Amino acid sequence: MLDPKLLRESPETVRAAIAKKHLEVDLAAVLALDTAWRAQLSEVEALRSKQRAANNEMAALKKGSPEFITKVAEMKAVSAEAKAKDEGLKVLEEKWHAAMLTLPNIPHATVPEGKTPEQNVVHASKGDVNAVSPHALPHWEIGGFANLFDFARGAKVTGAGFPFFIGDGAKLSRALLQFFLDEDVKAGYTEVSPPIFVNAASATATGQLPDKEGQMYETLDKLYAVPTAEVPLTNFYRDEILEEAALPVHRCAYTPCFRREAGSYGKDVRGLNRVHQFDKVELLKWVHPSASYDELEKLRADAERLLQKLELPYRVLLMCGGDLGFAQAKKYDLEVWAAGQQRWLEVSSCSNFEAFQARRAQIRFRSKETGKPELVHTLNGSGLAVPRVLAALLENNLQADGRVKIPAALVPYFGKEFLSFK
């Protein structure tokens, strides 16, 4: 959520942000609601004040005395009025809050202008996309693929997009996870194993609710299967005030991630490109506002290092205003080259949310300077998503004999130098 004060004091800043993100928001309507809400609030508070004063007077009076009875009659009317106005206030407040939630975060000055994904800026590129295997194939076309990644039986047992990982497929997936976690811990992130279901309050704090409930799987108990570890991880400190000395907090967590993503089809969803359940390690940072942009660069570098060690060609995109998410102030996407498909696959998205998420989740720290609580800045990024990295490895490292060469950094985790589809 945006700072209401920013809206009041500098609506043009908000208007510019909406324009840069190429969103449609009726800002005038939000401002009108804000004014109306504040007016109603003053009225209700004035009545409350009256009730309070009367209450103190009546405490001193003798119960049942004529003065007391008169006062009760008088205050009955005030009470009724307060109740009525309070109901109106609640309605207004709900509308106001909903309207506030339609305002996007302000993009950072360094975010490039642009509307479509094509206008994202290639910030960096590592590795030679032409230097990979001449035998590259889309991973689902590799001979024996279905032996290790059984989509058909997954569909029978659960549904489309829930593959079984078998033998070397399961092992490579686990090796990647273990490798990611170890590297992230080395980079200073504390490993956390969070719950993989969250309640509605948590899903709301990170912005999945309301509006995006269709993206999550929901249980009978109104718990939501996490779409990313970001949700339970961010909510760890929800409604808390940290000591300034505790910042920054760096954490990483592996969870399976569940996404309904209804309506996707075509080559985007072939094979491992997009599935309903996948493994991912998420990196999360809670930092002092003055440090968040340095921390974003470090976060991106931490995610990049993983791809470098796996010897996978990749590029870093700096997202333009139009392709930046609603809640992000600045975002880099890491895309790995999948030589068989001849396309880039997104494997990490590193974002600075500034105080946008923290305000909604009420995560603060006590400023040493002022002694007052201030909102932290939150950042997160994948480090990394497993199936797409796995897909790129299969394609790029495919040998003439149909085996896949395992990168040196991963061999200790996988236990062999080659993966076999037999």
Add this chain to the structure above:
RNA sequence: GGAGGGGUGGCAGAGUGGUCGAAUGCGCGUGCUUGGAAAGCACGUAUAGCCGCAAGGCUAUCGGGGGUUCGAAUCCCCCCCCCUCCGCCA
């Protein structure tokens, strides 16, 4: 899942309808005292919203929500969480 007991400020813990944002103690901060410290003494010590240039004012918050009442930390209803015992279970 069943039975019982709880949830009050940073912590402990009073408060069962009115002057209670809440006694008291601990902790913490400032000052006095002291050669210095401890003890002692004094004062202060939550969060948020709104109004205001400011000083400041007003309002809300006693697990959450709803209700009764002129008035609720206190009474009633629903929900959540914690503890003890029983059942079940990896």
